[in-house]
Amino acid sequence: MPTLSPPETAAAIKAHHVELHDGLRDRVVALHSAARRDTPYEADRDAIVAFLDAEIVPHAMAEEQTLYRAADTGVSALLVEAMLAEHRDLVGRVDELRRAADPITAVAGASAILALFESHLAKENDRLIPALLAQPGVSLGELLEGMHELVG
């Protein structure tokens, strides 16, 4: 696959973010529905945790090795520091959700993860990626070549 141009790479990252967001939101909505109907919620909780473990946490770890490392300089270093803290927060909340033993705790935990992820994605799309595009000497395309966790 040829190296994507920086704008193409930025678009691919954002499109992958939409997929991750849709996947998480749909599963959280399913958990809400189960809790509202007072039907068993455990399978819906487990489906959210499985999606986080398989897709979202690996995505976060992959970007720490690539995007975040490249942006960890100058003014964007503060942004990277804050976003790394959000990754730690996310991972901790996934473990709490894994242990949620009643539907109210599961819904509260899953909703908090979704809200955290949404504001995190907005920062990545609207702050981090533009900062990287503006940084001289950084080729987003080369940085992400073959990183399927990041560009889908």
Ligand SMILES: [Fe+2]
């Ligand atoms: Fe991230």
Ligand SMILES: [Fe+2]
């Ligand atoms: Fe991301």
